[in-house]
Amino acid sequence: MTVTSASAVVLCECFARDGLQHEPSFVSSEQKIALLNRFSALGFSRIEATSFTHPGNVPQFTDADEVLRGIQRTAETRYKATCVNLKSVQRALAAADAGYGPDEISVIMVASDGLLKKAFKRSPEEQYGVIGAMIDAAQSRFELIGTISSALGCPFDGKIDPTRVVEYARWLAGKGARYIAIGDTTGMGNPRSVAKLFQQLLDAMPDIHFIAHFHDTRGAGLANCLAAYQAGVRHFDCAFGGTGGNPAKISYAEGHAGNVCTEDLVTMFESMGIGTGLNLADLLDTARHCEEVLGRELDGRVTRSGLGLLLNRGIEHV
């Protein structure tokens, strides 16, 4: 395989939102802001910063406004905020009016009818209505990240028909999304189903930037990223230490369910000669800082083994 600059990948660091979403202890706004500034200094061009969620539902993001207001913006980094309902979008707009709005907002559709019904008590028709109203309310003031969750399997419905995912993606594109994230919410994807789904999506919508948002529930997270890359995907979501996902107390989550681990994914891509644009010398310091913030060892393998091969051994592009 020839590595060209077109092969380079864009990673979105999700530690501060998806990574922290279900952390039981509150990470202070100062810590969050310092982390986000650190991610941006590392060279991430996309960072998931926070979520406009009702504080009663997710206390971790009570400080969404404070965090967005506090971070140091650079021209090289776009910050994303998750929007869960119309009120979220209104908060994003208010933040933008006040000068500290997110660059991107994500709206989340659920590919699985069963999960949509159980978790959101909605039919697919109602989902189009709710998400459509959110997108319309945003008035194209943010880059829209359309997200399709449970796209590679659902603990209730089992297999998800790829054509259904394509249908949702087409609708999101029609509503103005240039970026569409495909979520393997409970880590049920495998390299073959990943390849098949993304091939179908890219064939149908070659101009859309599809984002692989995978959870490493069953250990195949990096293999699934490889399969997505081989299918043509160049955008990936990840979180330092493989943090995040749904805890076991949520009925449809299954055991370990963190995001694909940033430092391990970066190591895989960089050692393949696929540029991530990140400052490797500082990568593991940041990973260890994330461990300090959460007060425990996280799931990153490279955080233990080191980047020696990339930094010193000269074997990266083999």
Next chain:
Amino acid sequence: MTVTSASAVVLCECFARDGLQHEPSFVSSEQKIALLNRFSALGFSRIEATSFTHPGNVPQFTDADEVLRGIQRTAETRYKATCVNLKSVQRALAAADAGYGPDEISVIMVASDGLLKKAFKRSPEEQYGVIGAMIDAAQSRFELIGTISSALGCPFDGKIDPTRVVEYARWLAGKGARYIAIGDTTGMGNPRSVAKLFQQLLDAMPDIHFIAHFHDTRGAGLANCLAAYQAGVRHFDCAFGGTGGNPAKISYAEGHAGNVCTEDLVTMFESMGIGTGLNLADLLDTARHCEEVLGRELDGRVTRSGLGLLLNRGIEHV
């Protein structure tokens, strides 16, 4: 990709040897025998049973003879014993004479000149002499598993030239090996280097069964197995719970360095529709039993998340 029976993979369960090699506490012979019988009942057609090593070097395998004598043999399973020197081969022959010999023996060559010199104090020429004498002594009474370690990177030499690995593989084939294991001893391989090396090996020796023996030092173990599979490899080594590898006290090992985790690898292959021939219903009980034996939680993700998708959801062959 069409899945045919020719696509099915053969896994060799290495928990009892590579997995236990550096475990500080001695696992009793009864426990080892029970584990090996359990692996065989699961359907593994190849199992790494023990190592004929000097008890002073690796106390864990003091009971190599007792273990080989104690296990229940079935026609479906071949047991491998590691041989580290001429004395090992003589012990394997004595065991065979006494009726409890291994079906396979492995001899290990080191692809990296630097590691060969540091760890074994040998030149490549001396290595040919030593390994050749071992193979000759075995008189073709066992299936010979030629192993080439540090084939995908060396902490001293950095990159390993694939043509050097091909050279060693040709020599092993010339000495009668039909199976050649390619070891990524310190987990320095990446999907691109794996694909490149195995393509070269399979082009040069299409009749040899190459075995991918990968360590998950940097989290890319399953991605590397996927790359090897895509290159045409159908034999894989793995260990329950991702146990094994060299501990940090050995200078050339780097942090987490266990084998690729059996239960996670099986889940990936089976969910891709690639048959492993294993009894999935009992797979995780065995993985948990391995945790009981070692008295701690091991690295398998699926041991935590469950096989639900494979056993109940009907989404396996997507």
